[in-house]
Amino acid sequence: MDTSIIFKIIMVLGGLGLFLIGMKQMGEGLELAAGNKLRLMLQKITSNKFIAMLVGVLVTAVIQSSSATDAMVVGFVNAGLMDIYQSIGILFGSKIGTTVTSLILAIDIKAIVPLFTFAGALVITFAKKNNYRYYGQILAGFGILFMGMDLMSSNFDFLKESDAFRNAVSTMSSPVLGLLVGMAFTAIIQSSSASVGILMALGLSGVVSLDNCIYIIFGMNVGACMPVFLSAAGANRESKQVALSNFLTSFFAAILISVIVYFMSLTDYSVPAIAESIPFLRGNTASQISMVHIAFNVLRTIIFLPLSTPIIRFTKLILRDIDEEKEKMETVYLDTRILKTPPMAVLQVENECKRLGELSRKNYNYAMRAFLEGDARLIEKVEKNEKVIDFLTHEITRYIVKINGLDIVDDDRKTMGVMYSAIQDMERIGDHAENITEHAKEMIANKVKFSDGAMAELRHLDEMVTKLLDDGLTLFNAQSVDFDIAKSVIETESALDSHVKIYKFNHINRMNIGICSAENGTIFLDMLTILERVGDHANNVAFSIPRNKLGSIVKRG
Numbered sequence: 001m002d003t004s005i006i007f008k009i010i011m012v013l014g015g016l017g018l019f020l021i022g023m024k025q026m027g028e029g030l031e032l033a034a035g036n037k038l039r040l041m042l043q044k045i046t047s048n049k050f051i052a053m054l055v056g057v058l059v060t061a062v063i064q065s066s067s068a069t070d071a072m073v074v075g076f077v078n079a080g081l082m083d084i085y086q087s088i089g090i091l092f093g094s095k096i097g098t099t100v101t102s103l104i105l106a107i108d109i110k111a112i113v114p115l116f117t118f119a120g121a122l123v124i125t126f127a128k129k130n131n132y133r134y135y136g137q138i139l140a141g142f143g144i145l146f147m148g149m150d151l152m153s154s155n156f157d158f159l160k161e162s163d164a165f166r167n168a169v170s171t172m173s174s175p176v177l178g179l180l181v182g183m184a185f186t187a188i189i190q191s192s193s194a195s196v197g198i199l200m201a202l203g204l205s206g207v208v209s210l211d212n213c214i215y216i217i218f219g220m221n222v223g224a225c226m227p228v229f230l231s232a233a234g235a236n237r238e239s240k241q242v243a244l245s246n247f248l249t250s251f252f253a254a255i256l257i258s259v260i261v262y263f264m265s266l267t268d269y270s271v272p273a274i275a276e277s278i279p280f281l282r283g284n285t286a287s288q289i290s291m292v293h294i295a296f297n298v299l300r301t302i303i304f305l306p307l308s309t310p311i312i313r314f315t316k317l318i319l320r321d322i323d324e325e326k327e328k329m330e331t332v333y334l335d336t337r338i339l340k341t342p343p344m345a346v347l348q349v350e351n352e353c354k355r356l357g358e359l360s361r362k363n364y365n366y367a368m369r370a371f372l373e374g375d376a377r378l379i380e381k382v383e384k385n386e387k388v389i390d391f392l393t394h395e396i397t398r399y400i401v402k403i404n405g406l407d408i409v410d411d412d413r414k415t416m417g418v419m420y421s422a423i424q425d426m427e428r429i430g431d432h433a434e435n436i437t438e439h440a441k442e443m444i445a446n447k448v449k450f451s452d453g454a455m456a457e458l459r460h461l462d463e464m465v466t467k468l469l470d471d472g473l474t475l476f477n478a479q480s481v482d483f484d485i486a487k488s489v490i491e492t493e494s495a496l497d498s499h500v501k502i503y504k505f506n507h508i509n510r511m512n513i514g515i516c517s518a519e520n521g522t523i524f525l526d527m528l529t530i531l532e533r534v535g536d537h538a539n540n541v542a543f544s545i546p547r548n549k550l551g552s553i554v555k556r557g
Contacts, residue, residue, distance in 0.1 A: 015151030026141030049089035056093020117143030182219020192224035203285030472542030
Protein backbone atom coordinates (compact mmCIF):
# COMPACT_ATOMS: atom_id res chain seq x y z
CA MET A 1 0.00 0.00 0.00
CA ASP A 2 1.24 3.47 -0.92
CA THR A 3 2.71 5.34 2.10
CA SER A 4 0.64 8.41 1.18
CA ILE A 5 -2.54 6.36 1.54
CA ILE A 6 -1.36 5.04 4.92
CA PHE A 7 -0.73 8.62 5.99
CA LYS A 8 -4.20 9.67 4.86
CA ILE A 9 -5.79 6.76 6.77
CA ILE A 10 -3.93 7.86 9.90
CA MET A 11 -5.15 11.43 9.38
CA VAL A 12 -8.73 10.21 8.88
CA LEU A 13 -8.54 8.22 12.14
CA GLY A 14 -7.10 11.25 13.91
CA GLY A 15 -9.90 13.39 12.49
CA LEU A 16 -12.47 10.85 13.67
CA GLY A 17 -10.92 10.95 17.15
CA LEU A 18 -11.10 14.75 17.25
CA PHE A 19 -14.68 14.64 15.96
CA LEU A 20 -15.83 12.22 18.68
CA ILE A 21 -13.95 14.09 21.45
CA GLY A 22 -15.36 17.42 20.27
CA MET A 23 -18.89 16.02 20.21
CA LYS A 24 -18.50 14.61 23.72
CA GLN A 25 -16.97 17.81 25.13
CA MET A 26 -19.56 20.08 23.56
CA GLY A 27 -22.44 17.86 24.72
CA GLU A 28 -21.15 17.61 28.29
CA GLY A 29 -20.49 21.35 28.43
CA LEU A 30 -24.01 22.13 27.23
CA GLU A 31 -25.49 19.67 29.71
CA LEU A 32 -23.54 21.06 32.67
CA ALA A 33 -24.23 24.67 31.70
CA ALA A 34 -27.96 23.85 31.54
CA GLY A 35 -27.76 22.28 35.04
CA ASN A 36 -31.02 22.50 36.98
CA LYS A 37 -32.96 23.82 33.99
CA LEU A 38 -32.64 20.39 32.36
CA ARG A 39 -33.85 18.76 35.56
CA LEU A 40 -36.87 21.07 35.87
CA MET A 41 -37.77 20.54 32.24
CA LEU A 42 -37.99 16.78 32.66
CA GLN A 43 -39.88 17.12 35.94
CA LYS A 44 -42.72 18.86 34.08
CA ILE A 45 -43.42 15.88 31.81
CA THR A 46 -47.15 15.26 31.48
CA SER A 47 -49.27 12.60 29.83
CA ASN A 48 -49.57 14.88 26.79
CA LYS A 49 -47.31 13.12 24.30
CA PHE A 50 -46.91 16.21 22.11
CA ILE A 51 -45.58 18.28 25.03
CA ALA A 52 -43.34 15.34 25.98
CA MET A 53 -42.07 15.28 22.39
CA LEU A 54 -41.14 18.98 22.56
CA VAL A 55 -39.33 18.37 25.85
CA GLY A 56 -37.44 15.51 24.18
CA VAL A 57 -36.41 17.84 21.34
CA LEU A 58 -35.17 20.54 23.73
CA VAL A 59 -33.33 18.22 26.11
CA THR A 60 -31.54 16.37 23.31
CA ALA A 61 -30.71 19.61 21.51
CA VAL A 62 -29.04 20.71 24.77
CA ILE A 63 -27.06 17.55 25.54
CA GLN A 64 -26.47 16.68 21.85
CA SER A 65 -27.07 12.96 22.35
CA SER A 66 -30.29 11.07 21.73
CA SER A 67 -28.61 8.00 23.25
CA ALA A 68 -28.11 9.84 26.56
CA THR A 69 -31.71 11.10 26.55
CA ASP A 70 -33.05 7.64 25.71
CA ALA A 71 -30.95 6.00 28.43
CA MET A 72 -32.19 8.63 30.89
CA VAL A 73 -35.81 7.89 29.94
CA VAL A 74 -35.26 4.15 30.42
CA GLY A 75 -33.85 4.93 33.86
CA PHE A 76 -36.91 7.06 34.73
CA VAL A 77 -39.31 4.33 33.65
CA ASN A 78 -37.30 1.75 35.58
CA ALA A 79 -37.46 4.02 38.66
CA GLY A 80 -41.22 4.49 38.26
CA LEU A 81 -40.93 8.24 37.64
CA MET A 82 -42.78 8.00 34.33
CA ASP A 83 -44.68 5.34 32.41
CA ILE A 84 -44.28 4.10 28.85
CA TYR A 85 -47.01 6.43 27.56
CA GLN A 86 -45.17 9.50 28.86
CA SER A 87 -41.77 8.26 27.70
CA ILE A 88 -42.74 7.58 24.09
CA GLY A 89 -43.19 11.29 23.32
CA ILE A 90 -39.72 12.12 24.70
CA LEU A 91 -38.16 9.37 22.57
CA PHE A 92 -39.74 10.80 19.42
CA GLY A 93 -38.48 14.27 20.33
CA SER A 94 -34.96 13.03 21.10
CA LYS A 95 -34.57 11.81 17.52
CA ILE A 96 -35.39 15.27 16.19
CA GLY A 97 -33.20 16.97 18.78
CA THR A 98 -30.16 14.90 17.79
CA THR A 99 -30.33 16.22 14.21
CA VAL A 100 -29.10 19.60 15.49
CA THR A 101 -25.54 18.22 15.34
CA SER A 102 -25.79 17.47 11.62
CA LEU A 103 -27.35 20.90 11.02
CA ILE A 104 -24.40 22.58 12.75
CA LEU A 105 -21.94 20.47 10.75
CA ALA A 106 -23.60 21.52 7.48
CA ILE A 107 -22.57 25.16 8.09
CA ASP A 108 -19.35 26.10 6.31
CA ILE A 109 -17.36 27.98 8.96
CA LYS A 110 -14.09 26.04 8.88
CA ALA A 111 -12.07 29.24 8.33
CA ILE A 112 -12.91 30.56 11.80
CA VAL A 113 -13.27 27.23 13.65
CA PRO A 114 -9.78 27.39 15.26
CA LEU A 115 -10.87 30.62 16.95
CA PHE A 116 -13.62 28.74 18.82
CA THR A 117 -11.08 26.19 20.07
CA PHE A 118 -8.69 28.96 21.12
CA ALA A 119 -11.42 30.96 22.89
CA GLY A 120 -12.70 27.85 24.66
CA ALA A 121 -9.19 26.92 25.80
CA LEU A 122 -8.67 30.42 27.23
CA VAL A 123 -11.93 30.28 29.19
CA ILE A 124 -11.21 26.77 30.53
CA THR A 125 -7.68 27.78 31.56
CA PHE A 126 -8.34 31.14 33.18
CA ALA A 127 -12.00 31.10 34.33
CA LYS A 128 -12.38 30.59 38.07
CA LYS A 129 -16.07 29.70 38.17
CA ASN A 130 -17.21 26.27 36.99
CA ASN A 131 -20.12 27.77 35.04
CA TYR A 132 -17.73 29.83 32.91
CA ARG A 133 -15.51 26.82 32.34
CA TYR A 134 -18.52 24.91 31.01
CA TYR A 135 -19.06 27.65 28.41
CA GLY A 136 -15.39 27.30 27.50
CA GLN A 137 -15.90 23.55 27.16
CA ILE A 138 -18.79 24.18 24.75
CA LEU A 139 -16.66 26.51 22.59
CA ALA A 140 -13.63 24.21 22.60
CA GLY A 141 -15.76 21.14 21.86
CA PHE A 142 -17.48 22.98 19.02
CA GLY A 143 -14.11 23.92 17.48
CA ILE A 144 -12.59 20.45 17.91
CA LEU A 145 -15.72 18.90 16.36
CA PHE A 146 -15.32 20.96 13.18
CA MET A 147 -11.55 20.47 13.05
CA GLY A 148 -12.06 16.70 13.19
CA MET A 149 -14.70 16.93 10.48
CA ASP A 150 -12.37 18.97 8.26
CA LEU A 151 -9.47 16.59 8.84
CA MET A 152 -11.61 13.60 7.85
CA SER A 153 -13.15 15.21 4.76
CA SER A 154 -9.80 16.48 3.42
CA ASN A 155 -8.21 13.02 3.69
CA PHE A 156 -11.04 10.78 2.49
CA ASP A 157 -10.29 11.62 -1.14
CA PHE A 158 -8.02 8.58 -1.60
CA LEU A 159 -11.17 6.43 -1.54
CA LYS A 160 -12.20 7.96 -4.88
CA GLU A 161 -9.25 6.13 -6.44
CA SER A 162 -10.41 2.74 -5.11
CA ASP A 163 -12.48 0.65 -7.56
CA ALA A 164 -13.48 -1.69 -4.74
CA PHE A 165 -14.87 1.18 -2.66
CA ARG A 166 -16.71 2.68 -5.64
CA ASN A 167 -18.32 -0.71 -6.37
CA ALA A 168 -19.27 -1.10 -2.70
CA VAL A 169 -20.82 2.38 -2.62
CA SER A 170 -22.83 1.73 -5.78
CA THR A 171 -24.34 -1.43 -4.26
CA MET A 172 -25.48 0.61 -1.22
CA SER A 173 -27.95 2.40 -3.47
CA SER A 174 -30.05 -0.73 -2.91
CA PRO A 175 -32.65 -0.02 -0.18
CA VAL A 176 -32.15 -3.32 1.68
CA LEU A 177 -28.34 -3.22 1.68
CA GLY A 178 -28.27 0.48 2.48
CA LEU A 179 -30.57 0.03 5.47
CA LEU A 180 -28.54 -2.91 6.80
CA VAL A 181 -25.21 -1.09 6.43
CA GLY A 182 -26.57 2.02 8.19
CA MET A 183 -28.09 -0.03 11.02
CA ALA A 184 -24.93 -2.09 11.58
CA PHE A 185 -22.55 0.89 11.47
CA THR A 186 -24.54 3.01 13.95
CA ALA A 187 -25.22 0.03 16.22
CA ILE A 188 -21.44 -0.43 16.49
CA ILE A 189 -20.49 3.19 17.23
CA GLN A 190 -23.78 3.82 19.14
CA SER A 191 -24.34 7.39 17.96
CA SER A 192 -26.44 8.50 15.01
CA SER A 193 -24.89 11.98 15.25
CA ALA A 194 -21.38 10.53 14.89
CA SER A 195 -22.32 8.14 12.07
CA VAL A 196 -24.15 10.86 10.11
CA GLY A 197 -21.17 13.19 10.73
CA ILE A 198 -18.79 10.62 9.21
CA LEU A 199 -21.13 10.21 6.24
CA MET A 200 -21.18 13.99 5.79
CA ALA A 201 -17.35 14.00 5.82
CA LEU A 202 -17.40 11.43 3.02
CA GLY A 203 -19.86 13.65 1.17
CA LEU A 204 -17.66 16.73 1.58
CA SER A 205 -14.70 14.84 0.09
CA GLY A 206 -16.80 13.81 -2.92
CA VAL A 207 -16.51 10.10 -2.14
CA VAL A 208 -20.29 9.55 -1.84
CA SER A 209 -23.37 11.30 -3.20
CA LEU A 210 -26.84 11.51 -1.69
CA ASP A 211 -28.00 8.94 -4.23
CA ASN A 212 -25.48 6.44 -2.81
CA CYS A 213 -26.23 6.92 0.85
CA ILE A 214 -29.89 7.93 1.29
CA TYR A 215 -30.93 4.48 2.57
CA ILE A 216 -27.84 4.30 4.77
CA ILE A 217 -29.12 7.45 6.54
CA PHE A 218 -32.45 5.74 7.24
CA GLY A 219 -30.64 2.65 8.56
CA MET A 220 -28.47 4.80 10.82
CA ASN A 221 -31.57 6.12 12.54
CA VAL A 222 -32.70 2.56 13.25
CA GLY A 223 -29.24 1.53 14.49
CA ALA A 224 -29.32 4.46 16.92
CA CYS A 225 -31.88 2.47 18.95
CA MET A 226 -29.23 -0.03 20.05
CA PRO A 227 -28.05 2.01 23.10
CA VAL A 228 -31.63 1.99 24.41
CA PHE A 229 -31.71 -1.81 24.26
CA LEU A 230 -28.43 -1.94 26.16
CA SER A 231 -29.79 0.49 28.78
CA ALA A 232 -32.92 -1.61 29.24
CA ALA A 233 -31.04 -4.93 29.52
CA GLY A 234 -31.00 -4.95 33.32
CA ALA A 235 -34.16 -2.91 33.83
CA ASN A 236 -37.77 -3.88 34.51
CA ARG A 237 -40.36 -5.11 32.00
CA GLU A 238 -41.79 -1.67 31.21
CA SER A 239 -38.30 -0.31 30.44
CA LYS A 240 -37.79 -3.15 27.95
CA GLN A 241 -41.13 -2.27 26.38
CA VAL A 242 -39.93 1.35 26.02
CA ALA A 243 -36.79 0.15 24.21
CA LEU A 244 -38.79 -2.13 21.91
CA SER A 245 -41.39 0.54 21.05
CA ASN A 246 -38.56 2.98 20.27
CA PHE A 247 -37.02 0.43 17.87
CA LEU A 248 -40.34 -0.47 16.24
CA THR A 249 -41.23 3.15 15.42
CA SER A 250 -37.79 3.75 13.85
CA PHE A 251 -37.90 0.43 11.99
CA PHE A 252 -41.42 0.96 10.63
CA ALA A 253 -40.52 4.54 9.67
CA ALA A 254 -37.38 3.37 7.84
CA ILE A 255 -39.34 0.76 5.88
CA LEU A 256 -42.22 3.10 5.01
CA ILE A 257 -40.04 6.08 4.03
CA SER A 258 -37.66 3.81 2.08
CA VAL A 259 -40.59 2.50 0.03
CA ILE A 260 -41.78 6.06 -0.66
CA VAL A 261 -38.26 7.20 -1.63
CA TYR A 262 -37.74 4.14 -3.86
CA PHE A 263 -40.91 4.82 -5.87
CA MET A 264 -40.00 8.52 -6.07
CA SER A 265 -36.65 7.48 -7.60
CA LEU A 266 -38.53 5.87 -10.49
CA THR A 267 -39.93 9.29 -11.40
CA ASP A 268 -38.46 12.71 -12.14
CA TYR A 269 -39.00 13.65 -8.47
CA SER A 270 -36.32 11.58 -6.77
CA VAL A 271 -35.00 12.89 -3.45
CA PRO A 272 -31.52 13.70 -4.88
CA ALA A 273 -33.17 15.60 -7.75
CA ILE A 274 -35.33 17.59 -5.32
CA ALA A 275 -32.26 18.36 -3.18
CA GLU A 276 -30.36 19.62 -6.24
CA SER A 277 -33.27 21.89 -7.15
CA ILE A 278 -32.98 23.76 -3.81
CA PRO A 279 -30.43 26.58 -4.20
CA PHE A 280 -28.68 26.31 -0.81
CA LEU A 281 -28.41 22.49 -1.12
CA ARG A 282 -27.24 22.35 -4.74
CA GLY A 283 -23.86 20.66 -5.07
CA ASN A 284 -23.45 20.37 -1.27
CA THR A 285 -23.68 16.65 -0.44
CA ALA A 286 -23.00 17.20 3.29
CA SER A 287 -25.93 19.62 3.60
CA GLN A 288 -28.14 17.25 1.61
CA ILE A 289 -27.29 14.38 3.98
CA SER A 290 -28.12 16.62 6.96
CA MET A 291 -31.47 17.66 5.46
CA VAL A 292 -32.46 14.04 4.71
CA HIS A 293 -31.49 13.06 8.28
CA ILE A 294 -33.68 15.86 9.67
CA ALA A 295 -36.55 15.13 7.26
CA PHE A 296 -36.57 11.44 8.19
CA ASN A 297 -36.93 12.15 11.92
CA VAL A 298 -39.55 14.86 11.42
CA LEU A 299 -41.60 12.58 9.14
CA ARG A 300 -41.17 9.71 11.59
CA THR A 301 -42.68 11.90 14.33
CA ILE A 302 -45.50 13.31 12.17
CA ILE A 303 -46.57 9.84 11.01
CA PHE A 304 -46.02 7.69 14.09
CA LEU A 305 -46.46 9.94 17.14
CA PRO A 306 -50.27 9.99 16.68
CA LEU A 307 -50.05 6.19 16.36
CA SER A 308 -47.93 5.77 19.50
CA THR A 309 -50.75 4.22 21.55
CA PRO A 310 -51.39 1.38 19.04
CA ILE A 311 -47.61 0.86 18.79
CA ILE A 312 -47.37 0.55 22.59
CA ARG A 313 -50.22 -1.98 22.55
CA PHE A 314 -48.43 -3.93 19.84
CA THR A 315 -45.24 -3.79 21.94
CA LYS A 316 -47.13 -5.17 24.94
CA LEU A 317 -48.36 -8.07 22.78
CA ILE A 318 -44.74 -8.96 22.00
CA LEU A 319 -43.44 -8.27 25.52
CA ARG A 320 -46.42 -9.01 27.73
CA ASP A 321 -46.79 -7.34 31.13
CA ILE A 322 -45.90 -9.55 34.05
CA ASP A 323 -46.46 -9.11 37.75
CA GLU A 324 -43.14 -7.86 39.08
CA GLU A 325 -42.90 -7.96 42.84
CA LYS A 326 -40.29 -5.47 43.94
CA GLU A 327 -37.85 -6.62 46.54
CA LYS A 328 -38.07 -4.44 49.59
CA MET A 329 -34.30 -4.34 49.86
CA GLU A 330 -33.75 -2.08 46.85
CA THR A 331 -33.45 1.51 45.79
CA VAL A 332 -36.33 2.95 43.80
CA TYR A 333 -34.83 6.07 42.24
CA LEU A 334 -31.11 5.39 41.93
CA ASP A 335 -30.10 4.13 38.50
CA THR A 336 -26.57 4.06 37.07
CA ARG A 337 -27.93 4.93 33.61
CA ILE A 338 -28.91 8.37 34.90
CA LEU A 339 -25.32 9.09 35.97
CA LYS A 340 -24.74 9.98 32.30
CA THR A 341 -26.82 13.08 33.04
CA PRO A 342 -25.47 14.42 36.37
CA PRO A 343 -28.22 17.03 37.03
CA MET A 344 -30.85 14.28 36.84
CA ALA A 345 -28.73 11.96 39.01
CA VAL A 346 -28.71 14.70 41.69
CA LEU A 347 -32.51 14.85 41.51
CA GLN A 348 -32.71 11.06 41.93
CA VAL A 349 -30.57 11.22 45.07
CA GLU A 350 -32.94 13.84 46.48
CA ASN A 351 -35.91 11.57 45.73
CA GLU A 352 -34.26 8.53 47.33
CA CYS A 353 -33.38 10.63 50.40
CA LYS A 354 -37.02 11.70 50.67
CA ARG A 355 -38.00 8.03 50.57
CA LEU A 356 -35.45 7.23 53.29
CA GLY A 357 -36.78 10.10 55.42
CA GLU A 358 -40.36 8.85 55.12
CA LEU A 359 -39.26 5.33 56.03
CA SER A 360 -37.40 6.62 59.11
CA ARG A 361 -40.47 8.58 60.22
CA LYS A 362 -42.70 5.55 59.65
CA ASN A 363 -40.36 3.34 61.66
CA TYR A 364 -40.33 5.79 64.56
CA ASN A 365 -44.15 5.87 64.56
CA TYR A 366 -44.33 2.05 64.47
CA ALA A 367 -41.84 1.82 67.34
CA MET A 368 -43.71 4.28 69.56
CA ARG A 369 -47.03 2.55 68.90
CA ALA A 370 -45.39 -0.78 69.77
CA PHE A 371 -44.09 0.75 73.01
CA LEU A 372 -47.23 2.66 74.03
CA GLU A 373 -49.75 0.00 72.92
CA GLY A 374 -47.70 -3.18 73.49
CA ASP A 375 -48.22 -4.35 69.88
CA ALA A 376 -45.62 -7.05 69.09
CA ARG A 377 -46.60 -7.15 65.38
CA LEU A 378 -45.31 -3.60 64.95
CA ILE A 379 -41.95 -4.62 66.42
CA GLU A 380 -41.48 -7.03 63.47
CA LYS A 381 -42.24 -4.22 61.01
CA VAL A 382 -39.66 -1.97 62.65
CA GLU A 383 -36.99 -4.68 62.47
CA LYS A 384 -37.67 -5.33 58.76
CA ASN A 385 -37.73 -1.64 57.91
CA GLU A 386 -34.51 -1.02 59.84
CA LYS A 387 -32.66 -3.40 57.49
CA VAL A 388 -34.02 -1.46 54.51
CA ILE A 389 -33.00 1.86 56.12
CA ASP A 390 -29.43 0.61 56.62
CA PHE A 391 -29.34 -0.71 53.05
CA LEU A 392 -30.64 2.57 51.58
CA THR A 393 -28.16 4.62 53.62
CA HIS A 394 -25.32 2.52 52.22
CA GLU A 395 -26.58 2.65 48.61
CA ILE A 396 -27.30 6.39 48.64
CA THR A 397 -23.83 7.03 50.04
CA ARG A 398 -22.27 4.96 47.24
CA TYR A 399 -24.30 6.83 44.63
CA ILE A 400 -23.33 10.23 46.09
CA VAL A 401 -19.66 9.21 45.88
CA LYS A 402 -20.15 8.35 42.19
CA ILE A 403 -21.84 11.71 41.51
CA ASN A 404 -19.07 13.60 43.30
CA GLY A 405 -16.64 11.91 40.92
CA LEU A 406 -18.47 13.52 37.98
CA ASP A 407 -18.15 17.06 36.66
CA ILE A 408 -21.10 18.78 38.34
CA VAL A 409 -21.96 22.40 39.07
CA ASP A 410 -21.03 23.84 42.48
CA ASP A 411 -24.66 24.05 43.66
CA ASP A 412 -25.20 20.34 42.94
CA ARG A 413 -22.00 19.46 44.79
CA LYS A 414 -23.27 21.41 47.83
CA THR A 415 -26.60 19.60 47.55
CA MET A 416 -24.80 16.23 47.60
CA GLY A 417 -22.99 17.28 50.79
CA VAL A 418 -26.32 18.22 52.37
CA MET A 419 -27.92 14.91 51.30
CA TYR A 420 -25.01 12.91 52.74
CA SER A 421 -25.38 14.70 56.09
CA ALA A 422 -29.17 14.22 56.10
CA ILE A 423 -29.09 10.46 55.51
CA GLN A 424 -26.79 10.00 58.51
CA ASP A 425 -29.44 11.66 60.72
CA MET A 426 -32.23 9.63 59.07
CA GLU A 427 -30.29 6.43 59.69
CA ARG A 428 -29.82 7.39 63.36
CA ILE A 429 -33.58 7.99 63.70
CA GLY A 430 -34.03 4.42 62.43
CA ASP A 431 -31.51 3.16 64.99
CA HIS A 432 -33.37 4.94 67.80
CA ALA A 433 -36.65 3.41 66.59
CA GLU A 434 -35.01 0.00 66.96
CA ASN A 435 -33.88 0.95 70.50
CA ILE A 436 -37.48 1.87 71.36
CA THR A 437 -38.65 -1.60 70.21
CA GLU A 438 -36.04 -3.22 72.49
CA HIS A 439 -37.73 -1.48 75.42
CA ALA A 440 -41.13 -2.44 74.00
CA LYS A 441 -40.05 -6.12 73.98
CA GLU A 442 -38.90 -5.80 77.59
CA MET A 443 -42.18 -4.14 78.59
CA ILE A 444 -44.23 -6.91 76.91
CA ALA A 445 -42.07 -9.80 78.17
CA ASN A 446 -41.92 -8.58 81.79
CA LYS A 447 -45.41 -7.06 81.79
CA VAL A 448 -43.98 -3.74 82.89
CA LYS A 449 -46.53 -0.96 83.43
CA PHE A 450 -45.95 2.76 83.82
CA SER A 451 -48.07 5.09 85.93
CA ASP A 452 -50.69 7.19 84.17
CA GLY A 453 -48.54 10.29 84.69
CA ALA A 454 -45.47 8.69 83.14
CA MET A 455 -47.48 7.47 80.11
CA ALA A 456 -49.05 10.91 79.66
CA GLU A 457 -45.60 12.49 79.64
CA LEU A 458 -44.27 10.00 77.08
CA ARG A 459 -47.29 10.57 74.85
CA HIS A 460 -46.76 14.34 75.10
CA LEU A 461 -43.09 13.98 74.10
CA ASP A 462 -44.10 11.63 71.27
CA GLU A 463 -46.46 14.30 69.93
CA MET A 464 -43.65 16.86 69.90
CA VAL A 465 -41.19 14.46 68.24
CA THR A 466 -43.80 13.50 65.63
CA LYS A 467 -44.41 17.19 64.89
CA LEU A 468 -40.66 17.74 64.59
CA LEU A 469 -40.36 14.84 62.16
CA ASP A 470 -43.35 16.00 60.10
CA ASP A 471 -42.21 19.62 59.89
CA GLY A 472 -38.57 18.66 59.46
CA LEU A 473 -39.27 16.39 56.50
CA THR A 474 -41.57 19.00 54.98
CA LEU A 475 -38.69 21.50 54.98
CA PHE A 476 -36.17 18.91 53.79
CA ASN A 477 -38.36 17.57 50.99
CA ALA A 478 -39.04 21.07 49.67
CA GLN A 479 -35.32 21.96 49.87
CA SER A 480 -36.40 25.53 50.44
CA VAL A 481 -37.18 27.58 53.52
CA ASP A 482 -40.68 28.23 54.82
CA PHE A 483 -40.11 30.70 57.66
CA ASP A 484 -43.20 29.69 59.65
CA ILE A 485 -42.35 25.96 59.53
CA ALA A 486 -38.69 26.68 60.32
CA LYS A 487 -39.72 28.77 63.32
CA SER A 488 -42.05 25.97 64.48
CA VAL A 489 -39.20 23.41 64.24
CA ILE A 490 -36.88 25.60 66.32
CA GLU A 491 -39.54 26.28 68.97
CA THR A 492 -40.69 22.64 69.16
CA GLU A 493 -37.12 21.34 69.50
CA SER A 494 -36.45 23.84 72.28
CA ALA A 495 -39.72 22.88 74.04
CA LEU A 496 -38.83 19.20 73.72
CA ASP A 497 -35.49 19.72 75.47
CA SER A 498 -37.18 21.69 78.26
CA HIS A 499 -39.89 19.07 78.80
CA VAL A 500 -37.34 16.23 78.87
CA LYS A 501 -35.58 17.96 81.78
CA ILE A 502 -38.90 18.54 83.60
CA TYR A 503 -40.07 14.94 83.05
CA LYS A 504 -36.75 13.53 84.30
CA PHE A 505 -37.26 15.49 87.54
CA ASN A 506 -40.91 14.36 87.76
CA HIS A 507 -39.96 10.70 87.34
CA ILE A 508 -37.29 10.84 90.02
CA ASN A 509 -39.96 12.20 92.38
CA ARG A 510 -42.33 9.33 91.41
CA MET A 511 -39.60 6.80 92.20
CA ASN A 512 -38.87 8.50 95.52
CA ILE A 513 -42.47 8.22 96.65
CA GLY A 514 -42.80 4.63 95.34
CA ILE A 515 -45.20 5.21 92.44
CA CYS A 516 -42.62 3.84 89.96
CA SER A 517 -40.04 1.08 90.49
CA ALA A 518 -36.32 1.35 89.74
CA GLU A 519 -36.75 -1.03 86.77
CA ASN A 520 -39.50 1.19 85.33
CA GLY A 521 -37.40 4.24 86.04
CA THR A 522 -34.44 2.98 83.98
CA ILE A 523 -36.65 2.34 80.94
CA PHE A 524 -38.45 5.66 81.32
CA LEU A 525 -35.28 7.73 81.63
CA ASP A 526 -33.73 5.90 78.67
CA MET A 527 -36.87 6.65 76.62
CA LEU A 528 -36.57 10.36 77.47
CA THR A 529 -32.99 10.35 76.16
CA ILE A 530 -34.02 8.48 73.00
CA LEU A 531 -36.88 10.89 72.26
CA GLU A 532 -34.64 13.90 72.84
CA ARG A 533 -32.06 12.50 70.39
CA VAL A 534 -34.69 11.71 67.75
CA GLY A 535 -35.80 15.33 68.07
CA ASP A 536 -32.20 16.51 67.58
CA HIS A 537 -31.83 14.40 64.42
CA ALA A 538 -35.21 15.63 63.11
CA ASN A 539 -34.01 19.20 63.65
CA ASN A 540 -30.81 18.42 61.71
CA VAL A 541 -32.83 16.94 58.84
CA ALA A 542 -35.08 20.01 58.78
CA PHE A 543 -32.15 22.31 58.12
CA SER A 544 -30.30 19.99 55.75
CA ILE A 545 -30.66 22.62 53.03
CA PRO A 546 -27.79 24.32 51.13
CA ARG A 547 -26.63 27.49 52.90
CA ASN A 548 -27.60 29.77 50.01
CA LYS A 549 -31.23 28.67 50.54
CA LEU A 550 -31.07 29.24 54.30
CA GLY A 551 -30.35 32.95 53.92
CA SER A 552 -33.97 33.98 54.46
CA ILE A 553 -34.02 32.36 57.91
CA VAL A 554 -30.85 34.15 58.92
CA LYS A 555 -32.22 37.49 57.74
CA ARG A 556 -35.64 37.08 59.34
CA GLY A 557 -34.39 35.36 62.45
